[in-house]
Amino acid sequence: MLTHLPILQVIVPLMAAPLCLILSRPRLVWLFALITSGLAFLISGLILQQVMASGTIIYELSGWQAPWGIEYRIDQLNAFLLLIISAISTVVLIAADTSIKQEIPAEKQTYFYILYLLSLTGMLGIVATGDAFNVFVFLEVSSLSAYALISLGKDRRALWAAFQYLIMGTIGATFILIGIGLMYQMTGTLNMHDLSIRLPAVEHTRTVFTAYAFVIVGICLKLALFPLHLWLPNAYAYAPSIVTAFFAATATKVAVYLLIRFTFSVFGLSFSFTAVPLQILFLVFGLLGIFVASTAAIYQTNVKHLFAYSSIAQIGYMIVGFSMTTITGLTATLLHLFNHALMKGALFLALAAVMYRIGRVQLSQFQGLGRQMPLTMAAIVIGGLSLIGVPLTVGFVSKWYLILATLENGWWPVAVLILLGSLLAVVYVWRIIETAYFKPLLAGSGTIKEAPLSFLIPVWILVIANIYFGIDTRLSVQVAQSAAQSLFGVGL
């Protein structure tokens, strides 16, 4: 059983998705989805344990040997990502029942869970697989279900946002496919490990350059790197709240994973960063992303929009860490991947609770909420502080590594810019806090009750995780560090 964990990780949610149709009542479906996701979480925990103890797991699908068959290859990086995705998915699902009941019509609720599980399957698949074409397949699985999930949003603009995402996402996926195709043409293999061995021989050809360009641009579309981020704010803002919480914490992380996997493992460090001036490009776009998106966040009136822009800025931080091409820099990126998932998961779930009680998440609606929904607002405050990077929260840990990495490279001005960027976070977080705590309740809104426990429990699980992993950093730092080391080490 234990040897089959890698495939179980993907197959469990995949099989569970259609089974939802049999269970008719939405509540049962929810329970089933929750259990499925919990199972995936358990599996990912076991996988991580195994990988940390005994190194990379290689799993050949139905016994076909690579590179002919599809192989799942799970090292620390994959295992780390699998854990993040399945954990967030499970925690978010706890609140889904209550939230979905209000935001999605009853007849569509079953479909919601099916799509949710498919999307989860897609993300887990992208991370688990060691086959480039398989990546594309799972990317489409997760993306197509994502478009549908977003379009379920109560707001009619959700349709438009989903369409926008569909166009951009499809372009991204197509680019990736073209890139993979070109690589196949040059090497005759789709297995990533095999690619990394065969590519160096042909790396001077224009075709490989083209393939590389297509793959990178396609991934950057998916991860919403500035200036390819335009699809993200609306998609996050108008999707059902639960979907936003799930995607904000996971979807872009998967894309960051792909970026790391393709540059470090498939194309190899020396090709990725010497053939193309990628370092400077990523550094500049990362920093621009931090500043432009943070500034945009300051001017948002819809809090979901606000945090969506903040997400784009946080991706900027990850990309800056990535652009350092040092172990510390990559550690910072991976840490922030994990930490940002915790922050945004907590924040968007708290927003889902606000949505549940008030029905809107305009900033003006937050007036006086500090007294009306004290626990929800406290969660937003702590999540916000974590976003700023206050000590004893996870945000501080990733920022510490990021600054350390810039100093190691001798990039003093970058260190200053990163810190200035977090000042912008102070501004947009504080707008919410000030509105919630120091403005009187909106006239005529009556009394607003604290969010129900089904929200508070998952929100506070994530908030406590924000603090816990900000203090006990052993797990996250150790995994991130060893993953970064192995990426820089012998390579795959």
Next chain:
Amino acid sequence: MNLSLQSMLQLSIILPMLTTLAIVVTGRKPNLREAVTITTCLALLYFTVNLYQGIKQGESIRAFWWELLPGLQISFSIEPLGILFALIASFLWLVTTVYAIGYMRSHEEQNQTRFYACFAIAIGSVMGIAFAENLFTLFIFYEVLTLSTYPLVTHAGTEKAKKGGRIYLGILLSTSIVFFLLAIVSTWFMAGTLDFKPGGVFASDVNTSVAGVVLLLFIFGIGKAAIMPFHRWLPAAMVAPTPVSALLHAVAVVKAGVFTVLKVCVFIFGIDLLAELPSTQFLLYLAGASVLLASLVAMRQDNLKARLAYSTVSQLGYITIGALLATSAGVIGGSMHIAMHAFGKITLFFCAGAILVAAHKSKISEMRGLGRQMPITMAAFFIASLSIIGVPPTGGTWSKWFLLMGTIEAEQWILMTVLVISSLLNIAYLLPVSLHAFFSTDKTSTAATGIKEAPLPSLIALCISTAGCLVLFIYPQQLYELASSILGTTGGAHGK
């Protein structure tokens, strides 16, 4: 109670934080709530006095909590400068609480529970700062102090208070995040440790121009020390209720700033390295400019609290100068001035609050003739003014004496002149307040209505702190011993 010194050290940080919970729980019963606060104050004072005795007997007191990242520890140890700061803060917290009970009730302030709760967190973090064994621990509590005092500044909830709060938080948080944090990471990167060590942590062959930049980052990053141009938060914080201005913005918060500056200068750079850095001289002049300019601005303020705030900015410059002089007299003078200025300035703020409560006046121009109505308050104001100026028979004499000695030792003639001129300016903006109150008559209002002092608890508090100014003149020995042992001890490296 038979507590070990180590547990006292930890309790002095934890207890105020726990008290917050008790305050929130007892919030509906004001008397009980205040009893909780007073009890904690007394316990805290008991702890710090005991810790002081322990330090005097040469014991090394250390506590380790947690290792956040490899090498980054949250740990505490006590050295003379820290215990000096902790003693002052815990004693004056007690006095301020007594004062606040009178003030807050007669002023009918809202949200008193939140007020006392945040106050307790703030004091807990001050203790954390005072006892921090390394820069990292200090930084954590430094940030907690900023965040916990924000609700106190915006206490009134008015538009003006919110604006003040924004400036307060904006400057303190941004300087600490951008400069202070960067300085800390750079120190970690260059020295490989953040522990406070006597003589500093940098290797002797460190690149002085890089270290000079790090020093700049530190001095600008420690916004709580209110060096110009990062002083604007202090006047902005004056929208807070007077007890907050008194304890936090004359004692705890600002002193946490200059305390950190002293710690960094003595235990991170070490005064030998400090004297060699190219940026030290520039920073000294900047601090000198801060002293003079703030005094000049203070003269033009008609609002009493604003005048006191600018006076604080100026006096903080003295302590920064003391630290940067890199001489033993400078460090002694600087650390003694922490105590002297604390007692003087808190008294002045107590008086300002008393005048507001009893006579409802906040403008200096309206205070003519007030001495007849509030003789005790105004007498206290007079004595405290003397201490700030630095003339006998008040404690301020000693610290200014050593600071001047320090400038002479370092042959900084310009700075010596600055200090002397600033003392003259102090006279010009502080003494007229009480003199006019006693010797001028108010022509606008008809007649003095007899004696009407502030509520009794406030009056008692005010007298205690005034007495402190005088006692420190007569018995400065203990303080001097503490201050002079800062450079001589093994400091924060106990057990290493």
